[in-house]
Amino acid sequence: MSRVEIRWNKNGSLAISGRYIRHNEEYDVKKSSIYVHIPFCDIKCNYCDFYVQINHSKYDLLLDSLKKEIQYFSDRYKDKSTFHTIYFGGGTPSLVEPEYIDKIITTLKSRFIFDAHVEITLETNPDTVDEIKLRELKSIGINRLSIGVQSFNDDDLEFLTRNHSGKQAAECIDIAAKSGYGNINIDLIFSIPGQALETWKDNLAVALTLPIQNISAYSLILEPGTSLYYNVKHGFSSLRSIEHDAESYEYLIDTLVRNNFVQYEVSNFAKPGFECIHNLNYWYHVNYLGFGPSAHSLWNDKRWNNFSNITRYIEAVKSVQHGIKSEEFLNPTELYNERIYLGLRSRGIDLNLFKQDFNISLLSSEEKFVNELLKSGFVIVDNNFLKLTKKGYLLCDEICEQLMV
Numbered sequence: 196m197s198r199v200e201i202r203w204n205k206n207g208s209l210a211i212s213g214r215y216i217r218h219n220e221e222y223d224v225k226k227s228s229i230y231v232h233i234p235f236c237d238i239k240c241n242y243c244d245f246y247v248q249i250n251h252s253k254y255d256l257l258l259d260s261l262k263k264e265i266q267y268f269s270d271r272y273k274d275k276s277t278f279h280t281i282y283f284g285g286g287t288p289s290l291v292e293p294e295y296i297d298k299i300i301t302t303l304k305s306r307f308i309f310d311a312h313v314e315i316t317l318e319t320n321p322d323t324v325d326e327i328k329l330r331e332l333k334s335i336g337i338n339r340l341s342i343g344v345q346s347f348n349d350d351d352l353e354f355l356t357r358n359h360s361g362k363q364a365a366e367c368i369d370i371a372a373k374s375g376y377g378n379i380n381i382d383l384i385f386s387i388p389g390q391a392l393e394t395w396k397d398n399l400a401v402a403l404t405l406p407i408q409n410i411s412a413y414s415l416i417l418e419p420g421t422s423l424y425y426n427v428k429h430g431f432s433s434l435r436s437i438e439h440d441a442e443s444y445e446y447l448i449d450t451l452v453r454n455n456f457v458q459y460e461v462s463n464f465a466k467p468g469f470e471c472i473h474n475l476n477y478w479y480h481v482n483y484l485g486f487g488p489s490a491h492s493l494w495n496d497k498r499w500n501n502f503s504n505i506t507r508y509i510e511a512v513k514s515v516q517h518g519i520k521s522e523e524f525l526n527p528t529e530l531y532n533e534r535i536y537l538g539l540r541s542r543g544i545d546l547n548l549f550k551q552d553f554n555i556s557l558l559s560s561e562e563k564f565v566n567e568l569l570k571s572g573f574v575i576v577d578n579n580f581l582k583l584t585k586k587g588y589l590l591c592d593e594i595c596e597q598l599m600v
Contacts, residue, residue, distance in 0.1 A: 227276040228476045229307070231261065231299055232487030233288040234505060237323075241356045241426070242384075244418035246489035246503040247286050253505050257487070258295060260512040262302050264486050267516035269306035272494070276482060278307050280314045280473035287343075289319035293331040300336050314472045316341055316380075321359040321367035329374040339378040339471070340371055341411070347401040348394050351387050356422075365405060372406035378469055380409035385443040386435040387415050395443050399450050408469035412447050413462050414440050441589050448585050460541045461591050478541040480533060488518065496525045527553075532599040539595055543582035557581065557598075564597055 235254070236247040281303060283296065296317065303309075316339040317332060324332075329340075346352050347361035359367075364381075371379055381402060385395045402410060417424050417434060426432040435443075448458060456464040460478060463471065476483060485492045488508035491500045499522035502508040508518040525533070531553055538544035550556050558565055558581075565581070568574040573587035573594060583591060 226310075226476065226481055227278045228280040228282065228473050228481065228483040229278055229303060230282045230284060230473075230483060230485040230490055231288075232284055232286065232485065232490045232501075233257075233291060234286040234488055235290050236285065236287050237290065237358060238356060241354075241422040242415060242418065244421050245286070248488075248505050251290075253509065254291065254295070256509050257505060258298060260509045260518070261299055261486055263512050264517050265299075265302050265306055268484055268486075272484065273307050276308075277310055278313065279310045280316070280476060281309075282473045283315075283317045285318055287320050287323055288317050289323040289328070289332075293328060293335055296332065296337070297335040314339055314378075316471070316473060318343065319367075320357075321364045324367065324371075326370050326374055329371055329376070333375050338376070339380070340376050341380040341382065341409075342367060342371070344368075344381040344402075345384045346387065346390075347398050348390070351384075351390055351394065351398075354387055354389060355384065361401075365401065368405045368407060377408070379407045380411055380471065381405075381407050383410060383412045384415050385412060385447065386440045388432050388434060390435070392439065392442060392446070396446060396450075399447065403450075403454055409463065409465040409471060410451060410456065411463050414444065444589060445585065448588070458588075461588055475541070478537045480537060490518075496530065498523055498525060528600055535598045536595045539581070539583055539598075540591060543577070543580035546576070546579045546581055561598060568594065 232246075234246055234248040234257075235251050236249060239247050239249060281300065283299075288296065300315065313336075315336050317337045318341045320343045342364070343357075344364040345355055345357055347364055349361050352359065352361065368379060368381065383398060383402065385398075415423075415434065417427055423432065427434060451464045452458060455466060457467055457470070458464050459470045460474065463474065465471070480493070482494045483492060484494070485501065488501055488505045489503040492498065499519050501518035502511055502520045507520075511518045511520075534549060534552075535544065538549075544557065546557055558576075565574070568587070569576070571586075572584055573590060575582050575584055583594070587594060
């Protein structure tokens with residue numbers, strides 16, 4: 196671990212400049228984001244550790260609570276920023292009717308100031324939408340789709356307990372494009388138990404024939420509390436080897452870069468100009484407000500999270516107009532570590548801004564370790580940004596851990 200020490204000033208303020216929120220000169224505190232959590236799902240997939248609600252009986256109560264919570268925070272933050280993105284995540288937001296989403300968007304736009312070209316993303320699963328629904332969603336302002344494909348292989352999908360087939364997934368993407376969506380992301384998972392490398396290669400080959408602009412690809416992670424975790428721990432299933440995982444990831448990078456996708460984060464690739472603004476805001480530590488059960492928020496150095504239970508959330512909003520379960524102020528060490536972690540995962544660490552904000556030269560304070568990384572080809576310094584290479588991305592977490600305090 197690093198031995199860098201970060202201190203408070205004598206007056207109690209952070210011993211860093213007032214610009215610490217930003218990770219890049221192109222970003223500023225006036226560009227903010229909004230996340231809305233719609234927890235409803237038909238089933239809970241065996242690998243998923245997000246908060247979801249299989250019982251859909253609280254549709255209307257949730258909508259009322261969201262409106263109240265939006266009003267509560269707009270009274271406090273509406274004049275402090277222009278919002279550039281809205282992201283509907285879940286759960287499966289596409290399970291609810293477009294009218295439901297429209298009411299939330301209308302409430303948000305009546306309470307906050309939005310950029311004229313606001314990016315509005317809706318997560319969807321292939322089995323929950325058709326052409327009519329997709330066109331209705333587009334008519335209310337959804338201009339970016341994130342489709343939970345996970346795989347185009349039916350054996351993979353069966354293992355992951357998904358409700359759709361590979362054919363349905365491909366058809367959903369085609370229909371979305373024909374319905375006027377010009378900004379489509381798909382989620383893919385690799386290193387699925389039983390998934391051969393050739394199957395993963397086939398998945399990417401299919402994806403590249405489809406009208407998509409962004410691919411988010413993740414190695415299957417074993418999360419405590421999931422049914423997959425139980426099955427692996429009790430010997431009913433086994434994960435792929437680290438070597439298989441690395442080979443799959445390297446093939447992913449090589450293939451997508453060769454096909455004109457830009458890797459702008461460890462797991463995210465986009466055609467130039469189609470990078471997800473909402474995710475970029477997260478990675479550059481830009482302010483965001485989260486609404487709904489289990490949603491998180493960040494404003495300057497304050498972070499808070501809502502109850503991860505729809506009943507508790509609704510009760511809290513009814514009582515105090517918001518669903519906050521806990522909140523904290525990030526201390527200098529946490530801000531330092533987040534700059535390391537979020538920076539290396541994405542565009543890199545702006546070394547000039549890092550020194551200005553923390554009064555520390557990262558290349559000097561970690562000279563021996565950074566030189567080892569440079570010599571081994573895990574990082575490069577490009578335009579005074581410390582960046583991971585393709586080789587470095589394979590060890591992203593380990594490298595970050597060594598640089599953090």
